[in-house]
Amino acid sequence: MKGPKPPKPEAxxxxxxxxxxxxxxxxxxxxRLEVLLLTSRETRRWVIPKGWPMKGKKPHQxxxxxxxxxxxxxxxxxxxxxxxxxxVKLLKNGQLAPCKVKVFPLLVRRQxxxxxxxxxxxxxWFAPEEAADAVQEPELAVIIRAFAAARS
Numbered sequence: 001m002k003g004p005k006p007p008k009p010e011a012x013x014x015x016x017x018x019x020x021x022x023x024x025x026x027x028x029x030x031x032r033l034e035v036l037l038l039t040s041r042e043t044r045r046w047v048i049p050k051g052w053p054m055k056g057k058k059p060h061q062x063x064x065x066x067x068x069x070x071x072x073x074x075x076x077x078x079x080x081x082x083x084x085x086x087x088v089k090l091l092k093n094g095q096l097a098p099c100k101v102k103v104f105p106l107l108v109r110r111q112x113x114x115x116x117x118x119x120x121x122x123x124x125w126f127a128p129e130e131a132a133d134a135v136q137e138p139e140l141a142v143i144i145r146a147f148a149a150a151r152s
Contacts, residue, residue, distance in 0.1 A: 022052075023104070024103065035127075037131055042090065046131075087101065
């Protein structure tokens with residue numbers, strides 16, 4: 001006895017495309033390791049600076065640019081990713097977009113007094129364990145804890 005025919009490919013729901021983003025984990029040694037988080041504009045949850053790829057820039061360069069725009073920080077960005085995490089972004093058109101964020105380390109050398117998104121976000125330095133507890137994305141918390149463990 002034959003079972004039911006499988007649905008035609010066009011009848012299956014489209015799997016949403018996972019979009020790539022690049023971010024940094026800003027840190028300093030003052031004298032202990034601290035991690036900088038900032039609030040997202042819409043939900044005000046604690047996040048890292050991140051954004052879309054930029055034409056003509058390498059991933060770690062795009063991530064460093066986001067750190068400047070979103071948190072006013074500059075420094076030495078590693079070109080090897082610490083890892084990646086997933087989250088769902090609410091787009092301006094109201095759609096939800098699954099995103100995968102590749103995270104690069106950023107040793108902060110300077111935090112500017114003014115920067116483009118200063119009025120839209122709050123920033124705060126955290127002890128690594130506090131930072132890991134403050135973020136909502138479990139994979140990002142793992143990246144923060146692993147980064148701190150590698151430096152202790």
